[in-house]
Amino acid sequence: MLYIGVDLGTSAVKLLLMDETGVIKNIVSKEYPLFFPHPGWSEQRPEDWFTQSMEGIKELTEGCDKAQVAGISFGGQMHGLVALDSEDQVIRPAILWNDGRTGEETDYLNQVIGKDKLSEYTANIAFAGFTAPKILWMKNNEPENFAKIAKIMLPKDYLAYQLSGSFCTDVSDASGMLLMDVKNRCWSKEMMDICGVTEAMLPKLYESYEVVGTLKEDIAKELGLSREVKVIAGAGDNAAAAVGTGTVGDGMCNISLGTSGTIFISSKNFGVDENNALHSFAHADGSYHLMGCMLSAASCNKWWNEEILKTKDFAAEQAGITKLGENNVFYLPYLMGERSPHNNPKARAMFIGMSMDTTREDMTQAVLEGVAFGLRDSLEVARSLGIRIERTKICGGGAKSPLWKKIIANVMNLKVDVIESEEGPALGGAMLAAVGCGEYPDVKAAADRIVKVIDTVEPDPELTAKYEERYQKFRKIYPTVKELY
Numbered sequence: 001m002l003y004i005g006v007d008l009g010t011s012a013v014k015l016l017l018m019d020e021t022g023v024i025k026n027i028v029s030k031e032y033p034l035f036f037p038h039p040g041w042s043e044q045r046p047e048d049w050f051t052q053s054m055e056g057i058k059e060l061t062e063g064c065d066k067a068q069v070a071g072i073s074f075g076g077q078m079h080g081l082v083a084l085d086s087e088d089q090v091i092r093p094a095i096l097w098n099d100g101r102t103g104e105e106t107d108y109l110n111q112v113i114g115k116d117k118l119s120e121y122t123a124n125i126a127f128a129g130f131t132a133p134k135i136l137w138m139k140n141n142e143p144e145n146f147a148k149i150a151k152i153m154l155p156k157d158y159l160a161y162q163l164s165g166s167f168c169t170d171v172s173d174a175s176g177m178l179l180m181d182v183k184n185r186c187w188s189k190e191m192m193d194i195c196g197v198t199e200a201m202l203p204k205l206y207e208s209y210e211v212v213g214t215l216k217e218d219i220a221k222e223l224g225l226s227r228e229v230k231v232i233a234g235a236g237d238n239a240a241a242a243v244g245t246g247t248v249g250d251g252m253c254n255i256s257l258g259t260s261g262t263i264f265i266s267s268k269n270f271g272v273d274e275n276n277a278l279h280s281f282a283h284a285d286g287s288y289h290l291m292g293c294m295l296s297a298a299s300c301n302k303w304w305n306e307e308i309l310k311t312k313d314f315a316a317e318q319a320g321i322t323k324l325g326e327n328n329v330f331y332l333p334y335l336m337g338e339r340s341p342h343n344n345p346k347a348r349a350m351f352i353g354m355s356m357d358t359t360r361e362d363m364t365q366a367v368l369e370g371v372a373f374g375l376r377d378s379l380e381v382a383r384s385l386g387i388r389i390e391r392t393k394i395c396g397g398g399a400k401s402p403l404w405k406k407i408i409a410n411v412m413n414l415k416v417d418v419i420e421s422e423e424g425p426a427l428g429g430a431m432l433a434a435v436g437c438g439e440y441p442d443v444k445a446a447a448d449r450i451v452k453v454i455d456t457v458e459p460d461p462e463l464t465a466k467y468e469e470r471y472q473k474f475r476k477i478y479p480t481v482k483e484l485y
Helices: 046-061 103-122 131-141 143-148 155-164 171-177 189-195 217-223 237-244 298-308 314-319 360-384 402-412 425-436 443-450 461-484
Strands: 002-008 012-019 024-031 069-076 082-084 151-153 168-170 204-206 211-214 230-232 253-257 261-267 279-282 288-294 330-332 350-352 391-395 415-419 453-457
Touching: 002 046, 002 155, 002 237, 002 425, 012 046, 012 425, 024 046, 046 155, 046 217, 069 155, 069 237, 069 425, 082 155, 103 131, 103 189, 131 143, 131 171, 131 189, 151 155, 155 168, 155 211, 155 217, 155 230, 168 171, 171 204, 171 237, 171 279, 230 425, 237 253, 237 261, 237 288, 237 425, 237 443, 253 402, 261 360, 288 360, 298 314, 298 360, 314 360, 330 360, 330 461, 360 402, 360 461, 391 402, 402 415, 402 453, 402 461, 425 443
Parallel strands: 002 069, 069 230, 168 204, 253 391, 391 415
Antiparallel strands: 002 012, 012 024, 082 151, 211 230, 253 261, 261 288, 279 288, 330 350, 415 453
């Protein structure tokens, strides 16, 4: 049988076709536009996601036996607000995860409602990118649009709704809305009241591997697929990436170097850090996870190379970097504000420490190191909880760089396991589809069969010591400059 995984990213949708043994048969990507109508705002048209996904599925399955396609599932960019009216029309462009407009609403939730109450209701505090502050922003700034809302959903759930007619979401993605009682895996009545929404406006909750429906007749006909193709709930992109890298079970770790950067630690038990610096979310395998998320990771490298250096040859820019652990230039990776652990949408990126002998390579190296240091900030929070991690998987576009993997291993002092396929959320989506269709008894069984480690980057004690000294300097920069933002 064949299974489709859909990774609904910020710049493109990636679609992956996998057979029952985990062999990847085809991969297709389709881009769509991203809009910045005001500084700090970030929006997309849900209709573009659907149009490009449909075209992608057609191209993905071209030439294969379409009768073998049994299921489709998703990994999707989290936190985005998609609002439909009573006619199922999109009311306004989706407000995305990296949108920073909700400062007032976030302050209201954290300061007036109170962080303790939010943590009690949802296991998390408010961050500017979460969905609940966006709902309040819409209520405060676009009351006419707010009054039209009949359905609220997350980006990948819009695709599931268009494909199957099922108004659904999964617990991992819903964890990032600040509307769900994460511990008990249900909607929070208190948060619905605070946001002025009803449970009827929210999708039905499923585990990530559960079947939510089958393809609608017109969709099946257009795609040339059977109406019996199952649509499985799927997961938020980081939980889907964790499935795709085999980060399931207790105490496993995955680092994702995508547009955003995350450190993801799976746990069989529910837990919250006392300062809520890390997100406490449900996992796609039926358990829980802690996650630190920085809003700009590989996007920092893309910005530096493409916008500043005017090149797309990232490897060439890294080729001359040789003096690891000795760079005097530091980079704060806060191009779109920052989430974990600082929770400051007004934070901005900066270089510090340049001198007359600073080179182009030093600046490029500082960008790569700055992202690694930022991820280490979240790892330190996990370590403060008594969590001991010795190794991590790695995925995302940035994971294709051998140099960046080496920097991560030594900044974190972790063994970095490289897996055979670095397709992350798309592969995780296909694996969830296989579990939902009964190909595997559970997510762990699928991961054990499909995910293969092919290399390990070991930290070097001498280099780790150098980076320890650099990191201790890095962590002093943000507290020193934050009043300038």
